[in-house]
Amino acid sequence: MAKEVEVRMKAWNETTVLEFVLEGFLVAQHLGKVLFLVHLLVYLASVTGNTLIIAITWSDPRLQTPMYFFLRSFSFCECCFISTVIPKLLAIFLLGDRTIHFTPCIIQAFSFLFLGSTIFFHMAVMSLDRYLAICKPLRYPAIMNPRVCFLLVFFSYVLSFILVTGVSLRLSRLSFCASNVIPHFFCDLGSLIHLSCSDTKSLESMAFGVAVVVLFTSVLVAIFAYSNILISIMRLPLAKDRQKAFSTCSSHLIVLSLMYGSCVFIYVKPKQVSRLESNREAALVNTVVTPLLNPVIYTLRNKQVHQALRDALFRVNLWK
Numbered sequence: 388m389a390k391e392v393e394v395r396m397k398a399w400n401e402t403t404v405l406e407f408v409l410e411g412f413l414v415a416q417h418l419g420k421v422l423f424l425v426h427l428l429v430y431l432a433s434v435t436g437n438t439l440i441i442a443i444t445w446s447d448p449r450l451q452t453p454m455y456f457f458l459r460s461f462s463f464c465e466c467c468f469i470s471t472v473i474p475k476l477l478a479i480f481l482l483g484d485r486t487i488h489f490t491p492c493i494i495q496a497f498s499f500l501f502l503g504s505t506i507f508f509h510m511a512v513m514s515l516d517r518y519l520a521i522c523k524p525l526r527y528p529a530i531m532n533p534r535v536c537f538l539l540v541f542f543s544y545v546l547s548f549i550l551v552t553g554v555s556l557r558l559s560r561l562s563f564c565a566s567n568v569i570p571h572f573f574c575d576l577g578s579l580i581h582l583s584c585s586d587t588k589s590l591e592s593m594a595f596g597v598a599v600v601v602l603f604t605s606v607l608v609a610i611f612a613y614s615n616i617l618i619s620i621m622r623l624p625l626a627k628d629r630q631k632a633f634s635t636c637s638s639h640l641i642v643l644s645l646m647y648g649s650c651v652f653i654y655v656k657p658k659q660v661s662r663l664e665s666n667r668e669a670a671l672v673n674t675v676v677t678p679l680l681n682p683v684i685y686t687l688r689n690k691q692v693h694q695a696l697r698d699a700l701f702r703v704n705l706w707k
Contacts, residue, residue, distance in 0.1 A: 406488045407582075408568045411479045423480035429679050430473045436682025437462035440692075447695040453516055453531040460540045461509045462681070468502040469678045471495055472573045479572065492574040497555040500576065501547050503673070504601045508543035510643060511605035515539075518612035522619045550597045557593060561585045575670070602647065609643055641684055645677050 412422075440462045444455040475495070478484045487495070519527045558576065561583040571578045576594055580587045 406486050406567065407492050407563075407574070409475070409479060409485045409487060409572055409574075410568055410570045411476070411485060411572045419480045419483070423477055426473060426480065426675065427477055429675055430469060430477070433469050433675075433678040433682070434466050437466045437678070439696075440682055443692060443695045450692070450695055453536045454513075454520065456533075456536050457509065457513045457516055457540065460543075461506065461513065464502055464506050464509060465678045465681055468499070468506060469674060471498040471502065472674045476572050487574065492569075492579075493555065493559045496558060496574040496576055496579065497551060499573065500551040500554065500597075504547035504551055504597075505543050507601050507605040507646070508547060509540070510646065511608040512539045512543060514605075514609040514612035514643075518615055521616050547601075550600065554590070554594050554597055557590045561587065561590070571670070573670075573674075606647060609647075613640065642677065642681055645680070646673060 444450045564584040
């Protein structure tokens with residue numbers, strides 16, 4: 388009888404954590420309103436910029452090409468991705484509301500991983516698109532037809548969903564019986580694993596495997612694409628042609644460097660509980676900095692988008 392009561396008490400204790408507390412950035416708590424304003428402006432700028440890219444590339448007939456089709460989908464993912472994290476971070480800064488219930492926390496962790504993985508597969512597809520456009524220009528229209536473009540984007544979502552769902556289901560079955568304070572500004576996978584009182588070795592291995600598949604698959608595609616692009620560019624006889632070809636890829640390379648560098652640092656290590664403090668700062672690059680820079684990087688160096696924006700503004704002025 389005593390043993391049965393002990394087992395029941397143990398089971399009850401393991402399910403007492405019904406909500407978590409997001410620690411955020413303790414060193415900057417006294418700057419809550421300032422940080423709220425900064426992150427709000429960044430969030431609005433990111434969403435506005437990416438939405439503008441979607442609207443312009445969708446409405447302008449000159450931008451109905453595979454490159455802009457992929458960029459539209461990429462910008463949509465970025466809007467969704469940043470919206471999984473920043474609104475709660477704004478509530479922490481403004482209201483001090485650090486609590487998040489168990490189910491929304493798991494949903495946030497799933498959404499973050501799913502959309503993040505989808506973005507990396509999109510980056511791989513965009514690298515492949517640039518490779519075909521520059522290295523195989525004659526065959527490019529036949530290969531990158533609308534059906535192939537749709538399937539590439541579709542399978543980016545499907546593959547991400549399959550990979551992340553298994554990790555998220557394992558995560559949702561963990562027991563949390565000790566501290567409920569997440570040392571992060573969102574429900575990060577590594578932080579949740581660190582808090583669990585269950586045996587997490589299998590989940591850590593699975594998460595590490597998914598990170599390796601997502602990151603290194605897209606990295607290998609990018610390396611293959613841009614090494615061939617570089618070789619093709621160097622073979623061009625005129626310096627003007629080389630500069631023009633490289634300018635179409637340089638923006639993509641900047642985004643790749645930012646995203647891969649921070650994510651490899653955070654996720655590609657077998658022990659997810661290590662370096663949790665430094666993970667917070669690195670995560671800011673993906674959740675705040677990169678989504679803000681993407682619209683700037685992809686539009687400032689793109690003459691076609693500039694012209695489409697000017698034409699759209701001209702049409703708006705005519706309607707007034």
